[in-house]
Amino acid sequence: xxISYILIIGLLIWISVLTFFIYKIxxxxxxxxxxxxxxxxxxxxxxIIEKYNLLDSQQEDLKKQLTELGQVSKLHLTKIGLVRFNPxxxxxxxxxxxxxxxxxxxxxxxxxxxxxxxxxxxxxxKLANGHCKEMELSAEEKEAIKKAS
Numbered sequence: 001x002x003i004s005y006i007l008i009i010g011l012l013i014w015i016s017v018l019t020f021f022i023y024k025i026x027x028x029x030x031x032x033x034x035x036x037x038x039x040x041x042x043x044x045x046x047x048i049i050e051k052y053n054l055l056d057s058q059q060e061d062l063k064k065q066l067t068e069l070g071q072v073s074k075l076h077l078t079k080i081g082l083v084r085f086n087p088x089x090x091x092x093x094x095x096x097x098x099x100x101x102x103x104x105x106x107x108x109x110x111x112x113x114x115x116x117x118x119x120x121x122x123x124x125x126k127l128a129n130g131h132c133k134e135m136e137l138s139a140e141e142k143e144a145i146k147k148a149s
Contacts (some may be wrong), residue, residue: 012036033045039056055058061141062113071081073103074104075103078104079104079148079149082097082100082144083147084097085140087115088116096112096114097113099111099113099144100144100147102145104147106148107128107129110124110125110132111123112125125137129147130149
């Protein structure tokens, strides 16, 4: 009879411990699912997975757009070099200047503004990879291209 009392007391303690843990798990479950309108934890998990998949697909779309923008931006004329110079030794100061406007591959244009007594003359040269195929570049134009790149 004594052994049966010990077994019953042991079982009661075991049931009390299990009841305590079930109570803690139930409270935790209630906290997890309280923000959701779903009644089950599996519904909450499904909602989280759906949102994760949506965010993952949006992230992939943003990566593609960023890559495309990076490729397009290489074609923009974003670098500028300016050189002032005096083309005629005896006339005035450095009133003439050259502007080189290029992209990341050194494609673009060189604008040369020559100031003379008669007025200002403007010349342009097209650049491809830092070189002009139609005409030779002057030292000042090369310097402007170097400053721009």
